[in-house]
Each structure stands twice: as structure tokens, then as C-alpha cells.
Amino acid sequence: MSSAPDTPEQVNTKTAWISAKAAWRRFQAEQESSPEKPDTRIGVAASFTASTLSPFVGAYLVAEGFRPEISVGPYNQLFQVCFDYKSFFGTDCGVICLLWRIEDLMGEELDRFLNRDGAALGQACDKLVALAGAISTLRSTFSGTVIVSIPSVPTGIPADISSLDHAAQLGHFHRTVVARFIEIAANLRDVRLVDFDAAQREVGFQASFDARQWYIYRQPFSDAFLHSAGTKLARIIVAGRRSAKKCVVLDCDNTLWGGFIGEDGLDGIEIGTEFPGSAFRDFQRLLLHWLRQGILLALLSKNNEPDVWEVFDEHSAMLLKRGDISAWQINWQPKAENIALIAKALNIGTNSLVFVDDSPMEISYMQQARPEVTSILLPEDPAEIVSTLQNTVLFDRLDITDEDLGRAEMVRAELDREQLGAKMSKQEFLETLGLKIDLFQAGTNDLGRVTQLINKTNQFNLTTTRKTLDEVRALANSPNHRVYAFRISDKFGEYGLTGVVLVDISADRRTWTLSNLLLSCRVLGRGVEAGLLAALASDAAAEGAVEFIGVFVPTKKNAPASSFLPDFGFKPDGDRWRLPLTDAPKLPSFVERI
Amino acid sequence: MTGRVEKIFAEVLRLAPSSINDDTSPDNTPRWDSTSAIDLTLAIEDEFNIKLTTKEIMAMRSVALVKKILSGKGAGDV
Numbered sequence: 017m018s019s020a021p022d023t024p025e026q027v028n029t030k031t032a033w034i035s036a037k038a039a040w041r042r043f044q045a046e047q048e049s050s051p052e053k054p055d056t057r058i059g060v061a062a063s064f065t066a067s068t069l070s071p072f073v074g075a076y077l078v079a080e081g082f083r084p085e086i087s088v089g090p091y092n093q094l095f096q097v098c099f100d101y102k103s104f105f106g107t108d109c110g111v112i113c114l115l116w117r118i119e120d121l122m123g124e125e126l127d128r129f130l131n132r133d134g135a136a137l138g139q140a141c142d143k144l145v146a147l148a149g150a151i152s153t154l155r156s157t158f159s160g161t162v163i164v165s166i167p168s169v170p171t172g173i174p175a176d177i178s179s180l181d182h183a184a185q186l187g188h189f190h191r192t193v194v195a196r197f198i199e200i201a202a203n204l205r206d207v208r209l210v211d212f213d214a215a216q217r218e219v220g221f222q223a224s225f226d227a228r229q230w231y232i233y234r235q236p237f238s239d240a241f242l243h244s245a246g247t248k249l250a251r252i253i254v255a256g257r258r259s260a261k262k263c264v265v266l267d268c269d270n271t272l273w274g275g276f277i278g279e280d281g282l283d284g285i286e287i288g289t290e291f292p293g294s295a296f297r298d299f300q301r302l303l304l305h306w307l308r309q310g311i312l313l314a315l316l317s318k319n320n321e322p323d324v325w326e327v328f329d330e331h332s333a334m335l336l337k338r339g340d341i342s343a344w345q346i347n348w349q350p351k352a353e354n355i356a357l358i359a360k361a362l363n364i365g366t367n368s369l370v371f372v373d374d375s376p377m378e379i380s381y382m383q384q385a386r387p388e389v390t391s392i393l394l395p396e397d398p399a400e401i402v403s404t405l406q407n408t409v410l411f412d413r414l415d416i417t418d419e420d421l422g423r424a425e426m427v428r429a430e431l432d433r434e435q436l437g438a439k440m441s442k443q444e445f446l447e448t449l450g451l452k453i454d455l456f457q458a459g460t461n462d463l464g465r466v467t468q469l470i471n472k473t474n475q476f477n478l479t480t481t482r483k484t485l486d487e488v489r490a491l492a493n494s495p496n497h498r499v500y501a502f503r504i505s506d507k508f509g510e511y512g513l514t515g516v517v518l519v520d521i522s523a524d525r526r527t528w529t530l531s532n533l534l535l536s537c538r539v540l541g542r543g544v545e546a547g548l549l550a551a552l553a554s555d556a557a558a559e560g561a562v563e564f565i566g567v568f569v570p571t572k573k574n575a576p577a578s579s580f581l582p583d584f585g586f587k588p589d590g591d592r593w594r595l596p597l598t599d600a601p602k603l604p605s606f607v608e609r610i
Numbered sequence: 611m612t613g614r615v616e617k618i619f620a621e622v623l624r625l626a627p628s629s630i631n632d633d634t635s636p637d638n639t640p641r642w643d644s645t646s647a648i649d650l651t652l653a654i655e656d657e658f659n660i661k662l663t664t665k666e667i668m669a670m671r672s673v674a675l676v677k678k679i680l681s682g683k684g685a686g687d688v
Contacts, residue, residue, distance in 0.1 A: 034656060037649060038621070045624050067645045228651075228664045233644050239652060 033072065033243035040071035043078045054085035056253065059105030060113045061089040061097035063120035065235040072246025073253075080254050091234070092120060098150035101158055110160040111253055114151065115212070117236070118193060119170045121147070129189050130175050137189060141196045148200045151207060161256050163208045163249060164201065166194055168216035171225035171236060208252050215245040255412040261390060262364050263342070264306060265355055267373040268317035268324050271394055272296060272336065277323045282474075283572055288333040295398035300335040302402055307340055311411055314358045315344035316351055316371070332475055332576050351378055352385035370410055446543045446606045450507040453544065454610050455551040458501040458516075463488050465513045466501050469534060474573035477534040478566070478580065496521050498528075500555075502548060504539055514539045517552060521561070528556045529565040529592075533580070547607035549584050553600035554609075564600065566593035615677055615688050618657055622649045632674035658685040 047054075056077060060066050070086040077084040089097050089104045094114055097104050101112055118126060122140040129136035155162055167190070169177060175186040194213060201209055216224045224241035237245070269276045273296045274286030286293040287300075307313055313336070317324055324346050328338040343361040345354035351371075359366045367388040373379050374394040382391045395404050458466050467485045474480065483491075491497040498519035504511050514536040520529040530552075535544065556564070566581040584601055586593035603609060612620070612627040619634060620627040623641040636642040642650075651667050654660075654676065660683055662670075670676045677688045 034653070041622070041624050068648055228662075228667060229648055231664055232667060233648060235648065 033239045036075035036243060036246075037071040037239075039078060040075040043074065047083070052083060054083045056082045056084045056111065056257070057105070057109045058084060058086045058111040058113065058253065059089060059097070059101065059109045060086060060115065061094050061104065062113075062115035063092050063094055063117050064115070064237075065091055065233060066115055068229075068235050068237070068239075069115075069242050069246050069249075072243045073250045076247050076250035077253060080250075080258075082254075082257075094121075094147070095150045098154040101154060109158075111163065112154065112158060112160060113163045113165075113210070113249060114154075115165040115210075116147070116167060117170070118167045118190065119173065119236075122193070123170075123173075126170060126173070126175075126186075126189055130185055137192055140189070140193055144193065144197050144200055147197075148204060151201075151204055155204060155207060161208065161253065162206070163210050163252055165210050165212045165245075166197065166214075168212045168224065168241075169221060171221070172227065172230050177221050208256070210245070210249045210252055212245050212248075215241055215248055218244045251409050251412050254409070259368070260413040261311070261370045261410045262368040263312040263314055263358075263362060263370070264303065265314045265316045265358055265369050265371045265389075266303070267375070267378065268315060268319060268327075268346075270374040271372060272300060273327065273331075273334075274398060277327050278319055282326060282331055285327065285331070287327075287331060292398040293333065295401055297333060297335060299401045299405070302406060304335055304340065306411060309411065309413075312342040312362060313340055314362070314369075315341055315346055316354055316358060316373075317344075317346045318348050318351075319346050321346040330475060350381075350385075352382055355382070355386060355389060372405070446604075448507070449543075449606065450608075451543055451547065451606060452505045452608045452610050453502060453547040453551060454504070455500055455502040455548060455555070458492055458499045460492075462501050462513060463492060463499070466499060466516050469513070469516050469536065470518075470532070473534045473536060474571070475575075476536070476577045476580075477532070477571075477574050478530070478577050479532045479569040480571045480574055481532050481569075491518060496523075500552065502551075504544055504547075511536075511539050515544070515548065517548070519552075519556075525560050527563050527565060528552075528561045529567070531567060533566075534577075543604055543607055545580060546584065546601050546604050547609070550601045550603040550607075551609050553597050554603070557597050562597055564595040564597065566595065567591075568593065613677075613688055614657055615654070615673060615680070618650065618653045619673060622646055622653055630673060632677070633672060635672035654680070658683075658688075660685055 058073065060069065060073075062069075067088045070088060074084050074086055087105055087109075093104070094116060097112070098114070101109070105112065118140075122143050125136040125140035125143070129140070151162065151164060169190050170186065173186075176182070177186065179185070190213075198209070201207060219238070219240040224238055225236055226238040229235045229238075266272060269278075269285075272287075274292045275284055277285055287296050288294065289297070303313055315324065321344075324344075325338060328334055328336065328341070343358045345357055347354070351373075355369060355371060356366060359369060365388075366386055370390045370392060371379070371382050372392045372394060373382075374396075376393055379391045379393040382389055390410060392405065392408070394401055463485060467483065467488045470488065471482045488499060492499040498517075498521065500517040500519065501513050502515045502517075503513050504515075516532070516534050517530060518532040520531050521527070522529070533548075535548075553564070564586070566586045568578065568581055570578060581593040581595075582588075584595070585599050586595045612630075616627055616630040619625070619630045623630075623639065623646055625639075625641065634642075636647070647667075647670075651662060651670075655662055658680060660680075662679070666679050666683075670679060680688050
């Protein structure tokens with residue numbers, strides 16, 4: 017008998033799982049006459065009939081370039097396999113998968129629990145300990161990859177997730193068993209968990225069970241579920257055998273934000289809380305998630321470099337900051353040349369780079385010039401960016417090592433601050449920062465920088481009143497005015513002269529009018545504002561003042577400063593804001609004035 | 611002539627379409643095992659856009675019987 021040629025017309029590709037099964041059949045047919053031996057031998061032991069899972073695991077591995085061989089052990093022999101895997105799967109098996117269902121391993125306990133036997137749940141958990149013991153035995157005798165499943169919600173039993181007492185009944189049993197098993201498994205060294213519970217959520221509870229297959233073949237799962245579960249299993253196998261990508265190289269315009277910074281300007285690009293800006297912002301959130309997993313971020317953009325950094329430094333809606341970027345090439349040179357410079361700067365191979373761009377031309381050029389780079393074309397519709405890239409398996413890895421977590425830190429110290437911010441509450445974060453604030457009357461040497469800030473700062477700027485150097489100098493030399501400047505530093509470094517306050521003092525010396533107050537955006541969000549106002553109030557009080565008057569002039573760009581005055585207790589009075597110094601904020605405990 | 615049913619059997623069982631005929635059954639076709647029976651069921655349901663009952667699935671013991679069941683369900687040209 018000869019094999020049928022599998023032409024595309026014969027293969028029904030209506031659904032992903034049908035084509036996966038067809039691909040697995042094709043591979044097996046080829047393998048029958050191929051001289052090449054399998055390179056990945058996988059043994060599957062399950063508490064249910066698992067042979068229908070094989071095509072989905074196999075097809076994924078074949079698509080990834082492996083030559084898998086999958087042996088399914090006899091039904092419900094999990095423990096036997098753990099104690100003597102060789103007699104089931106031989107000695108050259110590289111992966112053993114242990115797949116179990118609550119229904120099979122503790123169906124009797126579940127039944128009693130649902131009939132109000134309070135002891136049954138504890139007894140079920142005792143069985144988990146026995147299972148863990150068996151897995152531990154396997155682990156100590158088998159040197160390959162061990163993968164164990166997290167069970168899905170039981171199906172084909174009288175209890176159902178739609179019943180009103182699900183939370184306390186079936187749901188409680190399932191959640192407790194899963195939580196306990198994950199706890200126990202955490203103590204098993206070098207055992208991978210594959211989350212079949214998540215696979216069931218992906219396809220839906222009802223859609224995960226196939227009653228007809230269950231009754232005819234004792235095979236409970238639908239193809240939709242098996243496709244999801246098999247893919248997860250295969251991804252773990254691939255991740256253990258292949259090094260993950262290390263860096264995402266990003267275009268900027270229409271990739272990190274909508275529009276072109278060079279043409280549309282800081283106010284014209286789309287990034288923020290409204291669509292389409294929100295879709296780009298969510299993409300940045302995904303990139304930050306990857307960054308925290310140890311994936312480096314790099315920029316590869318045809319732009320004027322200062323324009324791009326202006327977005328990173330000044331645009332308040334940007335989640336990505338300059339410090340998140342480990343390497344960049346922002347110029348008009350061909351991207352295929354520039355990407356090699358990025359790899360060199362990071363000391364990694366170009367084959368560990370993923371290039372993301374919205375231009376089909378750039379993607380196609382990169383694919384031809386540097387086929388070893390994984391090039392991903394962003395979908396045209398911004399709404400699809402995250403869903404397209406979120407499921408990429410390029411960054412699959414089994415263990416996030418300390419080194420992964422520290423990789424970007426080593427490149428840029430700034431990352432440290434981002435990570436601290438992510439893990440702690442804002443207050444805890446601020447307390448660890450060691451913020452030092454130095455508020456002083458600007459001296460002659462400071463006036464150039466002060467004037468520059470007055471004229472450049474758009475966002476945290478209360479009045480956006482521009483001034484010449486001569487005007488600033490006149491204010492500094494006037495007894496009725498003050499030109500305050502400040503520097504800040506924290507445990508991550510010094511930020512230089514990053515803020516200015518201009519004060520008009522009334523004839524009776526009792527009222528200080530803050531005719532302008534501005535802060536560079538890169539120092540916001542760490543308690544600087546409170547510290548600044550407290551320090552200023554303390555100086556004013558020392559000179560006999562009793563009240564601040566604040567002024568706010570809204571512009572297109574200064575929304576970040578709009579709530580500053582009311583936030584710190586200023587009360588509106590006509591077009592001004594007043595704050596008695598007795599109500600001024602005290603220096604926060606986490607700020608030191610030097 | 612190879613009909614839609616024969617095509618499905620050839621594809622799922624990895625056999626030449628010409629080797630599939632009305633007499634093809636699990637008894638004379640080793641590849642028609644319980645695993646491929648599930649695949650056959652799903653492929654037939656997909657091709658003819660129908661849902662088979664357990665009774666029908668269990669009655670599908672030859673290609674001829676499959677065709678008969680499909681005709682009985684008004685599945686159209688088999």
C-alpha cells in the first residue's frame with residue numbers, strides 16, 4: 017500500500033486543530049520511509065486515554081523543526097511509569113509527560129466531597145503527596161525533561177460549573193487540589209508544570225469535553241482542548257531545547273506610538289488613554305512585561321535622534337522610558353546594517369534578535385538581508401498589535417533566572433528603579449529611593465540652565481511664561497523676587513538642575529506669589545513635588561512670609577501640572593490659588609533636604 | 611470515482627484513495643483503530659456539517675455503512 021499524497025485540497029484546514037492533525041499524519045507518513053531517526057523521544061503516561069493528544073504535541077514540534085516520536089503508555093499507569101519508566105518508554109526517551117485528571121485519581125474523594133463528606137478534600141490532598149512522591153522517584157532516576165499537568169475542572173460528573181453552589185462545591189474542590197498540587201510541585205526540583213486548567217479556560221468548559229468520545233472511547237477531551245493543551249506541552253519541550261530570543265528591536269513611528277514624531281510633533285503622535293493611542297500604550301506595557309522577564313529592548317528607527325528621545329523623556333503617556341532601552345540606532349542608515357551594530361553593542365548574536373516594524377518594506381528587506389533575525393510585521397490595525405504579539409512563543413523560557421532579571425540592569429542602572437516601582441507600593445518605593453532635594457537661590461552660574469528650563473519645559477510648567485536670560489538675571493538680582501532652582505538625587509543617581517520656582521514677594525513681605533514653577537518630567541513621580549513645596553514653605557516662613565499664592569495657566573501641554581496646586585491644599589481665589597503657610601505640606605519622611 | 615467519504619478515509623488513514631472502497635472496515639484495515647476512528651468522526655462531521663450521535667458513530671463499521679448513515683441524515687452527495 018502506498019501513502020496517499022497529501023495535497024492541500026485534501027487537507028481540511030477549517031480549523032487549526034484539523035490542520036495540526038493533518039500535519040502530524042503527513043510527518044508520520046514521511047517518517048515511515050525516512051532514514052532520519054527521531055531527535056526527540058517523548059513518553060506520555062496519563063490517567064485517561066491520551067493517544068489523541070499526540071498529534072497536537074507532534075505537529076507543533078514538527079513545525080518547529082524537530083523530528084519527534086511520541087509513545088503513549090498504557091491507560092492509567094502513572095505510578096507504574098514513575099517507578100519504572102524504562103520498561104514503558106525505553107532508555108533513549110528524552111521527555112516524560114505525566115498527565116492526570118481529578119476524576120481519575122480522586123474521583124471517589126470528589127464524589128464524597130460533593131455529598132458533604134468534610135474529610136474527603138483532605139484525603140484527596142493526601143493523594144497529591146503520594147503522586148508527588150512518585151514524581152520525585154521518577155525525577156531521581158530519569159535525566160530528561162519531566163512535565164506534569166495541572167488538572168482542569170472535572171467534566172462528565174453530576175456536578176457542574178453552572179450550578180449555583182459551584183464556588184463551595186466542585187469549584188472549591190478543584191481550586192484547592194490545584195493550589196495544593198502547585199505548592200507541592202514547587203518543592204520538586206526540575207519538574208515542569210503544564211497548565212491544562214488554563215487550556216480548559218482557553219477553549220471553554222463546555223467545549224473542552226466531548227461526551228461522545230468519552231462514552232465510546234474513554235477519551236474525555238475535545239479536539240479544541242487537546243489542541244490547546246498539546247500546544248502548551250510542546251512549547252515546554254521546545255523551550256527546554258532551544259535558547260530564547262534575547263532582545264526586541266523596535267521601530268518607533270507607528271510601532272511604539274501612532275504617527276510620525278518628525279512630522280506630527282510631540283502633541284500630534286498617538287499615545288495615551290484613548291484609542292488608537294491606548295493600543296500603542298498597551299503594546300508598551302507588553303514590552304515592559306518582557307523587559308521584566310529579562311528581554312532587552314532596543315530602538316531601530318529612521319528619525320532624528322533628538323525627536324525620538326523627546327518622546328521618551330517628555331511625553332507623559334509613554335510607559336517606556338529612555339532607561340528601558342539598552343541599545344539604539346536612530347538615524348537614516350539601512351536597518352539591516354544598524355541591527356548588526358545593536359547586536360554588537362549588546363554583545364549578542366543577531367540570531368537572538370526579534371525585529372518589530374510596521375513597514376512591510378522594512379520587514380521584507382530585513383528578512384532578505386538578515387534571515388537569522390526573526391522579523392515580525394505589526395498588524396495594520398493597532399487594536400491587533402497586542403493580541404498578535406502576546407502569544408508569540410519566541411520568548412518562552414522555562415526558568416527566569418536571576419541573571420535574566422538582572423540583564424537589563426547591568427546595561428542600564430535606570431531599570432532598577434522601574435523594577436522597584438513595579439513590585440512595591442508607591443509609598444514603599446519612595447521610601448527606598450533615598451530622595452535628596454537641594455533647593456537654593458540660583459547663583460550666577462545657574463542662570464543659563466534655569467533660563468533653558470524655563471523656555472524648554474512644556475509639561476510640568478504651571479504658567480509656561482518664557483523669559484530671556486536678562487529677565488531671569490534681573491529677577492535674581494531684585495530684592496522683591498527670588499529665583500529658586502533645585503537639584504535632586506536618589507540612590508540611582510543625580511539628576512542635576514531639574515526644576516525652577518520664580519517668586520514675587522509682596523511689598524509687606526508677607527505673601528510669596530509663585531509666578532512660575534516647573535519641573536523636568538524625568539524627575540516627576542518620586543515625591544519631588546511635595547518635597548519642593550515643603551522646602552520652599554520653610555524658606556518663606558523663615559523670611560516672615562505667611563501665605564503662598566499660586567498661578568496656573570493651562571496650555572495644550574501642561575496637563576501634568578494641572579492638579580499640582582489643589583493637590584497640595586491651595587484653595588482657588590478668582591484666577592489665583594492661595595495657601596496659608598501653616599497649611600503647607602511638611603517635608604515627607606522619605607525626603608531629605610540638603 | 612473517489613467520493614467525499616473516500617477522500618476523508620484516504621486522508622485520515624493515510625491510504626491511497628483507490629484502496630478505499632465500500633468494504634473498507636476496521637476488520638480489514640489496521641489503521642482504522644480507535645484513535646483514527648475519532649479523527650474519522652470529526653472529519654466527517656466537519657466535511658458534511660452534521661453532528662453524529664453515539665449510536666451512529668458506533669454503527670460506522672464500514673465505508674458503506676458510513677455512506678448509508680450520511681444519506682439517512684440528508685448529508686447530500688457522499
